[in-house]
Amino acid sequence: MTAYGIDLGTTYSCIARVDETGRPTVLRSLEGTDTVPSVVFFESADNVVVGAAAKDGSVLEPGLAVSLIKREMAHGTLYRRHGRTYTPEEISAFILRKLAEDARVATGETVRDVVITVPACFGAAERDATRKAGEIAGLTVVDVVSEPVAAAITYGLLTPGQDRTVLVYDLGGGTFDTTVITLRGGNIEVVCTDGHDELGGADWDERLMEHLVEEFTLEHPDVDSPLEDQQAEQQLRVDAEALKRTLSSRNRHVVRVAHEGRVARVEFTRETLEELTKDLLDRTVEITRRTMRTAAAKGVRDYDQFVLVGGSTKMPAVAEALRRAFGVPVLIQDPDLAVAKGAALYAFEETYRRLLRSGDHAGAEAVAERAGLTTAQRERMADRTIGTVASRAFGIVISGEPGEARSVLHLVHANDPLPASVTEEFYTVVPDQTVVDVEIVEQAGSAESSRLDDNTRIAGGQLPIPRGKPKGWPIEVTFDLDSSGLLHVTARERETGEHLDLRVQIGGMSEEEVRASRTELSRVRIG
Missing domain, CATH: 3.90.640.10 (ATPase, substrate binding domain, subdomain 4)
Structure with a gap:
């Protein structure tokens, strides 16, 4: 019943699990490396190559390779290779399959349950696309966790019993995040987060x-x-x-x-x-400063350390710039592997807690015994909480009188604590209106804005209204954003109840398309 943690990176990926000593361990690839290049090379319609060999192949035949796919998650980008069109979810699934197969060879057991990490700045659509990539790969995605949270879990292992306030500075191959996190009594609480999904x-x-x-x-x-x-x-x-x-x-x-x-x-x-590259580094410093201003507004002004993760933080200029700008001690923490290790710890602990919640105490004890945990460690693990926040604002498009410009009303705001559930009442704008267009949007820029152009449409649907109703007929809309940052929206016309219940699913691929893709791509050989 082992659950694995996967750092699905823009440029490099890796997989880890908790070993028999209770420590998170990164599993080496078939090529003998801790990390695998996140490159997919389409050798033929029935065979793809992932990793170092794919990266080498991309030099000779660049038109058959795909890299930096993480930057395209949920953006609608399509890739045509050997007569077939692939979505970013499907290409990511090939990388996940490679990691799972390498782990199977290393451990002798089939990888099923996984926790996959994503940048903190990823919105609902990207997180849902990542979950679907895991499902296409034939995996059960236990959870989707922000990379800074995973890094903080690893950091907490290194500083047991210490209450700390840290800022996780995560500069990876393709994305950048800053996240303020408090560790109190073994619990992890995200104060706020910020970042950029195309800076790395x-x-x-x-x-x-x-x-x-x-x-x-x-x-x-x-x-x-x-x-x-x-x-x-x-x-x-x-x-x-x-x-x-x-x-x-x-x-x-x-x-x-x-x-x-x-x-x-x-x-x-x-x-x-x-x-x-000075301007690139300066942008990360300014985002860090912006994050600290948000944290200060929430009462957090003092930091014990800046924790640096992501392979790009190994550049000496990064730590130097942060020390110079903020005067806070800097720790470069296992930059290439910390996220995967934290994901593995989270996967292990969440498996234990879910077994307890389901009443399977024997299964939970078996998981703990396998890792050699003491009674005290089991009790701490059972009680540990991880509090996260929304990475972006989410809202609904609203209209005034006919002919008036449309705008956005945000129901969930960036850095609101998760899970969040918000219900708001809206009204029809003309008499005898028979349908309402429900358009869900996500904050696109660094600041929340009611302007339609400053938001990205991520989902939509239509809700029927009974005939003969006057202008101003009420519609109830509920936003449920879970602790993983996945959004679910329900729109309801209350007179007829469940018959007019509209559930808006986030993400580019439907569940039916995911199942079909999982079946079809399972026949493709991964090299």
Whole structure:
């Protein structure tokens, strides 16, 4: 009955579980690495390759590879390969299947129950798409947990019995989050969160790649730009990422750029890297400052530590900038693996608590005994709570008199405690109105706004109204946002009750499409 934690990352992913000593352990891939590149290469219609081999294949045949898929979750992007169209959920499912298979080989047991992490800045649609990706992969998704919460769980393991207030600064390959968290008596409480879903190490790589191209063009002005050739561009992306990693531990490195029989030898320093990417780092500092202002409004002003997670925090400039800007002690905590380990701990503990809640005390004890937990540890685990907040505001589109501009009324606001349940009454705008359009939106920018253009439509449906009703006939709408950040909306016309109950499901793929995809893609071989 082992449950696994999965860090489904933009650029790298990994899987972990709690071992027989009660410690979270990352399971190595078949290639012998802790993390797997989040790259999918479509070798044929019946065979896909995931991981390091897929990343290598992307250099030779970039048109058959897909990377950075996490940035496209719930955005409606489609990918056509070998005559079939794939959604981001399906491509993510291939990565999840690879992780599950590697774990099966490492442990000898089939992976079924999983907790998958997502950026704190992910909204309801992205979280639901992540859950569906797990289902397409043939997994049972126990929960979807924010990455900073998972990191805080790992941090709590390192500082048992200590009450702390920390800010988790999570700079991954494709996303950035800042989350203020309190740890009190073993319980975890999220105060507030902020971030950007398109700001991460990949953007640093892009800057380095652009500079390499500029240097090559200066030396060989009579040759086309390497960016005009897909293979050359992909090789430059690989070289840029390797350069960034090298300059995290060295002050100087030389990159050889080859294109159309010409070669440019580009010398790079850490100082050059920091100059080229200063504005990116400054953006993370400003988001951190904004998060701290939100926390201060909630009464939190003092911090014990900044906890840095995500592979991109290994760049020395990150910790230096935070110390300089805020004067708070900085801990770089197992940046590549902390999230997966925290997810594994959460999966383990949640399995134990769910067994207790269901009355299966024998099953719960078996889980605890397998990890060698003491009675005191079991009691703490049974009582532990994790409080989270909404990452964004969610609302409904409303209309005034005919001809008036539509606007948005938010029922749930960013950083509201979860779970949240809000019911609001709305009214028809014309006599004898026979249908109401229910449009659900999510805050799109960094600030809540009632302007329609500042929100993203994430779901919708129509609610019938009995004929002959006057203008101002009441409609009841309820928003239920669970602790995982998944939204469920119910609209009801109360006179006829359940016959006019509309349930609006969030996410790009319907449950029927998920089931069909799970069946179809199960026949595709993962290499």
